[in-house]
Amino acid sequence: MAIATARSSAGNQARTRRRRTKNVFLWGACGLALVLLVVPVVWIIGGVLANSLPHWHWNVLTTDQQGNGGGLLNAIQGTFLITALVLVVAGVVGIAGGLYLAEFCPPERGQLLRGASEVLSGVPSIVLGYVGYIALVAGVFHWGFSLAAAVIVLSVLVIPYITKTTEVAIRNVPTAYREGGEALGMRSGYMLRRLVLKPALPGIVTGLIVAAAIAVGETAPLLYTAGYSGNGPTFSLTHSPLGYLTYAVFTFYNQPSNSAHQLANSAALILILLVVLLIVVARVVVSFTQRYSPDRQVRVPRARRAR
Amino acid sequence: MSEVTSPAVAGPAAGTVLDRPVMSVDDVSVGFGPKTVLNGIGLPIERGSITALIGPTGCGKSTLLRSLNRMNDKIRGYWRRGRIELEGQDVADSSTDLLSLRRRVGMVFQRPNPFPMSIRDNVVAGVRAHGMASRSELTDVAERYLKEVSLWGAVADRLGDSPFRLSGGQQQLLCLARSLAVEPDVLLLDEPTSSLDPVTTEIVEDLLRNLVPDVTIVIVTHNLAQAKRVSNTTAFLYNGHLVEAGETSQIFDNPEQPETVSYIGGRIG
Numbered sequence: 001m002a003i004a005t006a007r008s009s010a011g012n013q014a015r016t017r018r019r020r021t022k023n024v025f026l027w028g029a030c031g032l033a034l035v036l037l038v039v040p041v042v043w044i045i046g047g048v049l050a051n052s053l054p055h056w057h058w059n060v061l062t063t064d065q066q067g068n069g070g071g072l073l074n075a076i077q078g079t080f081l082i083t084a085l086v087l088v089v090a091g092v093v094g095i096a097g098g099l100y101l102a103e104f105c106p107p108e109r110g111q112l113l114r115g116a117s118e119v120l121s122g123v124p125s126i127v128l129g130y131v132g133y134i135a136l137v138a139g140v141f142h143w144g145f146s147l148a149a150a151v152i153v154l155s156v157l158v159i160p161y162i163t164k165t166t167e168v169a170i171r172n173v174p175t176a177y178r179e180g181g182e183a184l185g186m187r188s189g190y191m192l193r194r195l196v197l198k199p200a201l202p203g204i205v206t207g208l209i210v211a212a213a214i215a216v217g218e219t220a221p222l223l224y225t226a227g228y229s230g231n232g233p234t235f236s237l238t239h240s241p242l243g244y245l246t247y248a249v250f251t252f253y254n255q256p257s258n259s260a261h262q263l264a265n266s267a268a269l270i271l272i273l274l275v276v277l278l279i280v281v282a283r284v285v286v287s288f289t290q291r292y293s294p295d296r297q298v299r300v301p302r303a304r305r306a307r
Numbered sequence: 308m309s310e311v312t313s314p315a316v317a318g319p320a321a322g323t324v325l326d327r328p329v330m331s332v333d334d335v336s337v338g339f340g341p342k343t344v345l346n347g348i349g350l351p352i353e354r355g356s357i358t359a360l361i362g363p364t365g366c367g368k369s370t371l372l373r374s375l376n377r378m379n380d381k382i383r384g385y386w387r388r389g390r391i392e393l394e395g396q397d398v399a400d401s402s403t404d405l406l407s408l409r410r411r412v413g414m415v416f417q418r419p420n421p422f423p424m425s426i427r428d429n430v431v432a433g434v435r436a437h438g439m440a441s442r443s444e445l446t447d448v449a450e451r452y453l454k455e456v457s458l459w460g461a462v463a464d465r466l467g468d469s470p471f472r473l474s475g476g477q478q479q480l481l482c483l484a485r486s487l488a489v490e491p492d493v494l495l496l497d498e499p500t501s502s503l504d505p506v507t508t509e510i511v512e513d514l515l516r517n518l519v520p521d522v523t524i525v526i527v528t529h530n531l532a533q534a535k536r537v538s539n540t541t542a543f544l545y546n547g548h549l550v551e552a553g554e555t556s557q558i559f560d561n562p563e564q565p566e567t568v569s570y571i572g573g574r575i576g
Contacts, residue, residue, distance in 0.1 A: 176420035180482070182378060183416075184433035184489060185409030194432075199423050292423045294471040 098166025129221030145227025169203020340384030355520025419478035476507030
């Protein structure tokens with residue numbers, strides 16, 4: 001008995017040592033992963049800030065581009081316009097698609113559609129741009145470089161993301177909500193809106209934000225479809241090329257003049273701020289709509305309660 | 308096999324409408340795909356009574372309960388034979404409106420499932436869905452039913468709060484209030500107190516006693532003492548068969564079937 005105890009306690013010590021070593025190693029690995037993630041982000045943001053802030057002029061926000069200088073108003077307007085329309089087009093199609101896959105689609109067809117959607121999300125964006133160029137800009141439709149071509153191609157690019165995140169978000173809604181709704185005799189459409197879509201909203205919004213960030217940040221498909229223009233967008237859907245911020249970053253940085261470099265840096269700063277803004281807006285929307293969610297930890301402020 | 312205390316389906320000679328069972332289960336078999344879960348069940352559910360369904364895990368109690376308001380309909384492979392009637396009309400008739408069936412035959416689940424909306428909105432969720440009260444009356448409706456389930460005192464000053472900050476027992480009372488608010492004729496309870504503490508369990512049991520005879524209650528329970536305490540009628544199911552049904556006192560004190568004797572004596576299940 002005594003021997004057995006001694007042996008097992010020696011074994012325990014060895015096990016404890018092994019566990020500690022493993023623990024230190026894994027924590028180290030986590031730390032390293034964190035560093036690998038944080039350093040590039042800080043580097044990029046720091047670099048952009050250091051390059052852009054010293055030469056920052058507020059009038060880049062209010063003036064159009066003039067040759068290699070001037071402002072970025074045309075590009076900012078173009079990016080906003082393209083992103084907004086992509087959110088409308090791809091948002092409607094993507095959310096409807098995710099809803100269909102999660103709620104209405106027979107399982108076999110669902111697998112087929114999901115596979116197709118994954119293939120689509122794997123197609124390189126420049127290929128989509130080229131197809132858009134052939135089909136919409138030049139070949140079949142003869143729209144020329146235009147807003148419509150840009151929006152359609154970018155929408156095709158982001159629809160798989162929106163569909164995927166929407167479907168996952170809806171599937172993650174607890175079945176208990178649905179059961180409760182059914183047991184009360186709610187209409188299925190009513191139940192879907194009140195008890196399924198609302199709790200799924202954070203996931204859906206996240207998908208939309210990713211889509212918007214992609215639309216803001218894409219360059220290759222736009223080169224083929226939107227073209228570029230130094231003037232502000234004309235708001236006509238076809239036969240009118242328009243500017244966008246990523247083009248400014250890409251092209252002006254390769255120009256020899258200082259003023260062009262400054263524009264490129266300013267455009268990069270604006271792009272980053274736009275993405276941050278998107279994330280903040282999404283957080284606010286999500287935290288407001290999820291104030292009754294079970295996993296919400298923060299208490300709702302007094303003023304907003306009891307109504 | 309089934310032994311019931313009154314005729315399963317009342318004919319025209321059986322008296323007034325109110326004497327008829329509010330629901331009746333007549334020779335009902337239920338299954339999923341090739342598997343038969345319930346076999347030839349016959350059970351009248353008397354108006355204004357509390358019926359307890361007891362039996363070991365997997366005997367089909369919950370399946371039977373969920374067949375009464377057609378909650379199994381969407382499960383793959385579900386089939387049913389025989390008749391389940393509410394006020395003489397089969398619940399699966401094409402003329403039966405599923406939504407109003409479920410309003411009239413409410414259900415409370417084993418685990419409390421409040422909706423992700425304020426406490427007040429939870430209580431009136433069904434009332435709203437069926438348009439049973441105007442917007443201005445909703446808070447009054449919520450108050451009435453929260454009082455009915457003895458939850459009003461605890462939540463009166465935080466009706467706008469999230470229900471998930473309530474304790475499990477309070478959440479279950481809230482779900483009861485939600486079910487009662489649509490004024491059901493029959494309330495189906497699927498082990499409603501199995502996740503609750505003894506004090507809340509007592510509140511729920513008192514509530515059930517107060518609800519009859521306005522509401523007819525069918526309760527599935529694993530707790531034999533609870534069945535004995537609250538129910539008028541007890542039905543014992545075993546392996547998908549209704550072994551014995553009758554007055555609760557008779558089932559517990561004087562069971563006729565050997566399986567019932569064993570189960571109540573703690574030898575099976």
